[in-house]
Each structure stands twice: as C-alpha cells, then as structure tokens.
Amino acid sequence: MVTIAVTAEGPDEPRVAVSPETVKKLTALGAKxxxxxxxGARARFTDDSLRTAGADIAASAGETLAGADILLKVRRPSAExxxxxxPGAIVAAILDPYDKAAMEPLAGTGASLFxxxxxxxxxxxxSMDVLSSQANLAGYKAVVDAASLFGQAxxxxxxxxxxxxxxxxxIMGVGVAGLQAIATARRLGAVVSATDVRPATKEQVQSLGAKFIAVEDDEFKQAQTAAGYAKPMSPEYQAKQAELVANHIKTQDIVITTALIPGRPAPKLITAAMLAAMKPGSVIVDLAAERGGNVEGAVPGQTVEVSGVKIVAPINLxxxxxxxxxxxxxxxxxxxxxLFFxxxxxxxxxxxxxxIVKGTLVAKDGRIVHPNLAPQPAA
Known part of the structure; x- marks a missing residue:
C-alpha cells in the first residue's frame, strides 16, 4: 500500500496540503x-476530522515521513x-522551481519532484491548476482589503x-486573479476598468462589465504565448502603455496589480511619478510583491504610504x-x-x-530534468 505523508508547514504558511475530503478520496484510491x-489546525482541519476521514495522525514530522512513498506539501520541503x-519517493508541492540554489539540493536527494x-x-x-485556484482567492481578497483601507464607500x-x-x-493584469478582482469590485459597486497586454483578455474584461484600457497596436495583437501567458513587451510598447496608464490612473481610487511573467521579476507598472499624480487616499494592492512587485516603492509584506497613496504588498494573500x-x-x-493510481x-x-507528468516533473534520479530549468546557452 502506498503511504502519503503530509507534514506541517512553516510558521508563515497557514495552508495545508490535505483536507478531510481529500483524505477520504485518497484512501478510496488505495493509499494510506x-x-x-x-x-491542518490553521486551516480549521482538526486532527479528529482528519482521523475520522481515514488519516493516521503522527506525533512528529519524522514519524509522519518515515518510509512514506509520497510527500504532499504547500511550500518547498527541506532536503532533510x-x-x-x-528512496525515489514522489514529492508534489509549490516548489518555486526557478530558485536554482534551493532546488539543486532537493534534486540531489533522488526524489521525483513535481x-x-x-x-x-x-x-x-x-482541476489540478494550483496557480488558478490560489490566484482566484487572492484576487477576491485584494479588493476586499483595498475596500477596507479606502475609507470611503x-x-x-x-x-x-x-x-x-x-x-x-x-485592475492591472487580467489573469485569474485580475478577473476575480474585476468581478469582486463590480459586485461591491465600483466603476471598474482593467488593462492587460494580451489581446484575448479584452473580451473577458468587457464580459464582466468593465472598461478595457490598452494600446491596441500590432505588437499588442501578438502579445500572448501559446500557454496563455503574457510575453515581455518592447521598450517602445511599454512607453506607450505607461503613458496611457499614467493618464488613466490619476482618476482611480483603487488599483490592483497582478502582472507576473514566469521565471522573471515582476514588471514595474506603476512608477513614483504615477503615484505622485494619484489622488490622496487612493489604495494600491500589489499582488506581485513576492516577485519584486509591480509598484515602485512597494515593500513586500508591508503597507506603506507614498505621495498620499497606500501601497499594500501582501505575501501569500x-x-x-x-x-x-x-x-x-x-x-x-x-x-x-x-493520475498515478x-x-x-x-x-x-x-x-x-x-x-501532465512530464510537464510538472522538475527533478528525477538526482538531477533537474525540466526544460524550463535547463542552463541557457550563452548569447
């Protein structure tokens, strides 16, 4: 019988990788x-509720992990x-795989890392897309938090x-988080506008009752990868888009930024000059804080005030x-x-x-195997 281990996360991570519902489903597959x-305490999943669902409760991390075939985590586990x-066990987690210094020791353990x-x-x-499931909640919470700080109806x-x-x-960046932010702001009664460099998002924004703001030139029409992510834009396009945004942002009360490009620092969308032109009392929530932030002056994990504008830069919203x-x-x-049963x-x-297995596998048999993490040839 396959044994699946779930250990407690660190002090800064309240989520857990299993629920009473999934314990039942995993045991039905034939796993222990x-x-x-x-x-699960911080997610209100008590030991009793997990035990009732079919899980064994172990007193310590070591006892939980001993001889297990699979480890499920939220954040990256330690090599220990x-x-x-x-040997050769499976690990599935949000590994932050572009951090090479942290990934190499994990790969060296010989585990299959997903x-x-x-x-x-x-x-x-x-149904397996963790970025979407978590971003959806972050987009909602960003608007709720912004509304509570705004100080007006x-x-x-x-x-x-x-x-x-x-x-x-x-709303700047119309992925899953951005779309939920639009929907939430609309439900709360705000007048909503949004921008993104991907042309496919225009219809999505308008379908939610928001106004689309973007420089719609030839480069804009080609600004999306096959996987649906935004491509890095040319300096010329960035300048034109920045001018449009600068004029628009002057009149806004709440701004939510969500722009991220996999494997790269977050693009800077709001400059100090833009902040200075905004109305005092405006609120910005920067959802890209963990990757350096979209807003100049944002401090990851803190709320600061710049030019009379509150900038919220949450970590793990x-x-x-x-x-x-x-x-x-x-x-x-x-x-x-x-997929494994x-x-x-x-x-x-x-x-x-x-x-799906090939797409998520980053390390196997002691080495990193994912093509996105392979060393790039010198220019």
Missing part, C-alpha cells in the same frame, strides 16, 4: 494517508524532509442628503483565507495524484510519458 498532528522518505506551478494549461489539467448611493459617488477601481485555499489546493493535489485494482503506477 499519514498527517502530522496539528498540520525528503531524505526521510523512501512542481505544481508548472501544471500545463490544458483542459485535462484544469464603493457603490454609488443616492440619499436624501445627497449622492455618494461610486469609487473607481483599476491566498493564505490569508486558509480554509478555502487549503480545500482548493488539496483538491488540486488529489486530482493530480489520481489504477482505479480498477488500486495499484500505483506512474506513466512518465503522460503530458
């Missing part, structure tokens, strides 16, 4: 699930954690004493909703692990040629 005591598993961030953007893998209110004007919200975030992440992991005889077998 072993969870460290207290691992992986070494406590069986980075959930590399999940292919194909229809068969939608968001919807237009017509009263006997006069009219309260609607707040204006501007999805983790501030740990119950929902853990439930969704655990379902992503379960959908992924289903034969439902008829409940046997465990990895199809290394599967598109």
């Amino acid at each position: 699930v072993r969870v460290q005591s207290g691992a 954690e992986i070494a406590a598993l069986k 980075s959930m961030e590399f999940m292919p953007r194909i229809s068969r893998a939608q 968001l919807p237009m209110m017509m009263t006997a004493a006069g009219t309260v004007p609607a707040a204006k919200a501007f 999805a983790g501030s909703l740990p119950v929902n975030a853990s439930s969704l992440y655990a379902k992503n992991l379960f959908a992924f692990l289903e 034969d439902k008829k005889d409940k046997s465990f077998k990895v199809n290394w040629d599967d598109e």
